[in-house]
Amino acid sequence: MSTTLAKSTTTDSVVHYTLEAIDQMRLWSTIPDPDLLQAVLKPTRQIVLEIPLRRDDGKYETFQGYRVQHNNSRGPYKGGLRFHPDVDVNEARTLAHLMSLKTAVANIPFGGGKGGIAVDPRSLSVYELERLTRSFTNLLGDNIGPYRDIPAPDVNTNGQVMAWIVDEYAKKHDHSLGVVTGKPIELGGSLGRDEATGRGVMIAVREAARERGCDIKKARVIFQGFGNVSSFGARLIENELGGKVIGVSTSKGAIYNEKGIDLLSAEAHYHKNRDLKDFPGVTWMTNDELLVQDCDILIPGALEKAITAANARDIKASILVEAANDCTDFEADKILNERNIFVVPDILANAGGVVVSYFEWVQNLSNHYWDLAKVRQELERIMVAAYAQTSSVAGEHKYSMRMAAYTSAIERIVRAMALRGV
Numbered sequence: 168m169s170t171t172l173a174k175s176t177t178t179d180s181v182v183h184y185t186l187e188a189i190d191q192m193r194l195w196s197t198i199p200d201p202d203l204l205q206a207v208l209k210p211t212r213q214i215v216l217e218i219p220l221r222r223d224d225g226k227y228e229t230f231q232g233y234r235v236q237h238n239n240s241r242g243p244y245k246g247g248l249r250f251h252p253d254v255d256v257n258e259a260r261t262l263a264h265l266m267s268l269k270t271a272v273a274n275i276p277f278g279g280g281k282g283g284i285a286v287d288p289r290s291l292s293v294y295e296l297e298r299l300t301r302s303f304t305n306l307l308g309d310n311i312g313p314y315r316d317i318p319a320p321d322v323n324t325n326g327q328v329m330a331w332i333v334d335e336y337a338k339k340h341d342h343s344l345g346v347v348t349g350k351p352i353e354l355g356g357s358l359g360r361d362e363a364t365g366r367g368v369m370i371a372v373r374e375a376a377r378e379r380g381c382d383i384k385k386a387r388v389i390f391q392g393f394g395n396v397s398s399f400g401a402r403l404i405e406n407e408l409g410g411k412v413i414g415v416s417t418s419k420g421a422i423y424n425e426k427g428i429d430l431l432s433a434e435a436h437y438h439k440n441r442d443l444k445d446f447p448g449v450t451w452m453t454n455d456e457l458l459v460q461d462c463d464i465l466i467p468g469a470l471e472k473a474i475t476a477a478n479a480r481d482i483k484a485s486i487l488v489e490a491a492n493d494c495t496d497f498e499a500d501k502i503l504n505e506r507n508i509f510v511v512p513d514i515l516a517n518a519g520g521v522v523v524s525y526f527e528w529v530q531n532l533s534n535h536y537w538d539l540a541k542v543r544q545e546l547e548r549i550m551v552a553a554y555a556q557t558s559s560v561a562g563e564h565k566y567s568m569r570m571a572a573y574t575s576a577i578e579r580i581v582r583a584m585a586l587r588g589v
């Protein structure tokens with residue numbers, strides 16, 4: 168395939184960034200087999216399943232399920248399972264591709280995978296959800312396993328769903344907690360997994376601010392989102408770095424106060440009302456308005472494709488840290504680069520979650536469990552090293568942080584492929 172042709176026709180930003188990275192890397196003298204670079208563009212395996220479910224009222228239905236296994240040259244496939252009506256094989260392929268890159272940037276011994284079921288879990292009873300999850304696990308069969316492919320929670324899946332997978336998997340295989348991560352603590356989960364992605368984002372913010380000469384104690388920070396990643400990230404940026412969070416949002420709208428938001432009260436309000444509307448002492452605005460408010464650091468932490476050509480020119484932040492996956496499309500990325508806005512890409516900024524998933528797997532396989540201090544210390548070590556490596560490649564080649572992260576990740580993957588042989 169001609170990379171130039173593909174570049175002009177693809178609308179998938181992840182493929183676009185990968186093609187750009189491959190074009191750059193063809194000029195490197197250090198790549199053992201440049202032909203292998205193409206291999207990262209395509210997944211190894213795409214599994215499409217028709218999953219049967221007997222509803223509580225006796226009716227029979229089927230739902231489509233997917234698992235895309237992108238690359239396992241550096242270790243077992245690793246990535247989430249999402250239950251959502253919009254799940255399809257294309258989305259799973261993009262996200263599996265991102266996972267291969269993310270595990271390589273973090274330099275943990277996994278590849279990339281992703282999957283899910285095209286279903287609205289709110290339309291199912293808890294018994295139906297359990298039967299559907301077990302049915303999916305059965306159909307996946309030997310395609311998952313602690314040394315093969317290790318799923319984890321993603322949109323609308325959680326520790327309970329992972330517990331059902333552990334139990335169903337054990338019926339036909341040896342008992343193995345390491346078949347999935349993101350499990351409840353009582354069933355082999357790791358301490359610190361709930362805060363891990365937000366903590367990793369906080370570390371990325373700290374390192375980026377240091378590199379750009381931004382005094383984090385005076386920095387005004389806006390988050391898009393107020394879920395797992397954003398609420399932990401916001402709290403840690405305030406508590407551990409001394410930064411000031413001046414805006415957060417949910418699917419229904421955003422709150423903003425240039426003097427800062429009382430995060431604990433906002434969280435309590437959100438949990439009580441499932442909404443931030445009517446939270447006192449703030450300005451209520453749309454999500455789109457929040458993204459372009461005056462601030463120093465902007466952190467999209469909710470949705471894919473949040474930053475597009477439609478809003479990239481209006482962003483006021485000088486640093487943008489991508490907590491959500493695939494949140495900046497390639498046209499927007501070009502504009503941000505032209506405007507000299509410093510972007511820490513998703514595959515680096517939100518890697519904290521998969522890093523602590525790796526710790527969970529290590530603990531399961533060794534049957535030896537860590538305390539929270541050790542989890543945090545190891546996460547800090549891995550995130551700081553990943554940031555430093557990316558920043559060093561960016562400096563050496565005059566790349567953006569995104570191009571540096573993509574090229575570093577692809578280099579690690581193709582080196583492993585070359586060593587193993589094709």
Ligand code: NAD
Pocket residue numbers: 364391392393394395396397416417418419454468469470471490491492517518520521
């Ligand atoms: P979550 O479901 O806990 O929270 C999502 C938040 O986004 C909610 O507060 C929701 O109200 C808000 N939201 C939804 N639509 C919105 C909109 N249009 N505008 C503003 N806010 C909106 O999800 P999460 O676990 O925090 O994940 C957020 C993002 O981070 C996703 O892209 C996810 O793939 C990515 N991510 C998560 C993890 C993790 O460990 N949870 C790891 C890596 C990447």
